[in-house]
Amino acid sequence: MADFGSKDIARMYTEQRAAAIAELGRYNLAVFGKTGTGKSTLINAIFGMRIAATGNGKPVTTGLVYYEHPDGILGIYDSQGFETGEAGDVVLERLEQIVTESRSKPINEQIHAAWYTLRWSDRRFESAQDQFVRRLAELGIPVIFVLTQVPMNAKGEYHADALELARYIEAQNLPLSPANHVYLTNALIDDFHGTPVHGLEQLLDATFETAPAAVQNALTAAQYIDLERKKRRAAAVVKAAAGTALATGATPIPFSDAAILVPLQIGMIARISSLYGIATPASQTASLVGSLMLASGATTAGRWIVSSLLRFVPGGQIPAMAISGTVAATLTTAMGYAWMTVCERILTEGSFDEANLKELFLREFQRRMKFGRADAD
Ligand SMILES: Nc1nc2c(ncn2[C@@H]2O[C@H](COP(=O)(O)OP(=O)(O)O)[C@@H](O)[C@H]2O)c(=O)[nH]1
Ligand SMILES: [Mg+2]
Numbered sequence: 001m002a003d004f005g006s007k008d009i010a011r012m013y014t015e016q017r018a019a020a021i022a023e024l025g026r027y028n029l030a031v032f033g034k035t036g037t038g039k040s041t042l043i044n045a046i047f048g049m050r051i052a053a054t055g056n057g058k059p060v061t062t063g064l065v066y067y068e069h070p071d072g073i074l075g076i077y078d079s080q081g082f083e084t085g086e087a088g089d090v091v092l093e094r095l096e097q098i099v100t101e102s103r104s105k106p107i108n109e110q111i112h113a114a115w116y117t118l119r120w121s122d123r124r125f126e127s128a129q130d131q132f133v134r135r136l137a138e139l140g141i142p143v144i145f146v147l148t149q150v151p152m153n154a155k156g157e158y159h160a161d162a163l164e165l166a167r168y169i170e171a172q173n174l175p176l177s178p179a180n181h182v183y184l185t186n187a188l189i190d191d192f193h194g195t196p197v198h199g200l201e202q203l204l205d206a207t208f209e210t211a212p213a214a215v216q217n218a219l220t221a222a223q224y225i226d227l228e229r230k231k232r233r234a235a236a237v238v239k240a241a242a243g244t245a246l247a248t249g250a251t252p253i254p255f256s257d258a259a260i261l262v263p264l265q266i267g268m269i270a271r272i273s274s275l276y277g278i279a280t281p282a283s284q285t286a287s288l289v290g291s292l293m294l295a296s297g298a299t300t301a302g303r304w305i306v307s308s309l310l311r312f313v314p315g316g317q318i319p320a321m322a323i324s325g326t327v328a329a330t331l332t333t334a335m336g337y338a339w340m341t342v343c344e345r346i347l348t349e350g351s352f353d354e355a356n357l358k359e360l361f362l363r364e365f366q367r368r369m370k371f372g373r374a375d376a377d
Contacts, residue, residue, distance in 0.1 A: 006290035013286040016270035026108040027219040030077035033117030038148040045187040074222035120162040142177030142210035178209040221277040238336030241268035249328030276343035333374035338364035
């Protein structure tokens with residue numbers, strides 16, 4: 001029988017997490033527009049401060065810097081405000097080279113979309129900018145047009161001039177993605193005018209719409225404003241793991257061998273963590289996972305499970321000596337959802353309190369086992 005200690009689990013988690021992150025691949029976004037349109041602010045608002053604020057971008061060409069997420073799941077080409085005139089032509093030529101070269105490279109190294117930003121208060125859209133957008137689209141990059149720093153009143157109405165500018169741009173019939181639509185955003189709360197943050201979800205949804213399926217999980221993990229999307233993808237991971245557990249347990253597993261589910265469950269937990277984009281050092285999370293798996297009885301499926309859980313398991317009486325497929329699946333599902341709760345807590349609180357997280361996990365895990373619908377809300 002396989003019997004795991006906390007250290008074994010921590011080590012397995014660390015390995016599985018690295019594999020899960022590699023599996024995510026990388027989403028690459030290019031962001032264009034004049035200096036001061038709010039490119040960095042927009043990137044930080046959607047992807048968190050870890051990207052553009054780090055200041056360790058690699059210059060790719062004049063005016064174009066490449067930033068990489070510490071886990072490698074996101075790359076950002078940040079333009080330094082050149083896009084019109086001669087300087088713009090030079091950058092477009094270089095970009096064309098990059099794009100052409102990247103076509104023969106793996107999908108993780110291609111540019112998946114561009115945001116073209118214009119500050120509404122510039123109040124005009126110049127023909128050089130129009131040309132830049134068209135040439136960008138000709139390179140085969142989906143271009144999403146973003147009007148930035150757009151004021152909104154208490155009734156949720158956009159500034160009329162911003163709306164007019166957006167309609168004017170849409171009337172130019174630019175080759176925009178995912179549709180001929182200009183996205184209106186404000187990425188920072190503006191206390192003076194009372195403008196809330198707005199439009200970021202819509203911009204992110206549009207970005208997802210243009211993203212190849214192979215890099216959607218990377219984009220899901222890298223963004224921080226759509227928790228529901230993380231949740232849905234994580235739920236799919238749990239469902240797959242529960243399916244495997246069900247099959248494993250179809251031949252009833254003697255209790256003493258329930259630990260054969262542990263690698264599967266750790267793989268599931270690692271994938272969930274990677275989708276949530278948890279920034280906590282892997283070693284810290286690994287030690288938490290180790291102690292949780294032990295505390296929840298998953299490693300031995302021993303007395304604790306028998307006494308605490310089996311009587312709540314759907315289907316009633318379980319043969320005393322075997323874990324059925326149903327129990328294996330329920331156990332795995334409860335564990336997956338409990339871990340999702342932990343990931344959400346880490347993200348929303350931005351801190352990592354091991355004792356609190358452990359308590360949260362065990363509470364959620366037990367509650368889900370008791371309700372008999374381990375994936376219920
Ligand atoms: N109110 C408001 N200010 C913004 C917004 N985006 C950027 N800013 C401000 O505009 C200035 C330029 O922003 P930055 O992101 O550095 O622009 P970049 O040069 O395009 O990267 C900064 O002072 C930001 O605080 C926004 O959405 N709303
Ligand atoms: Mg900037």
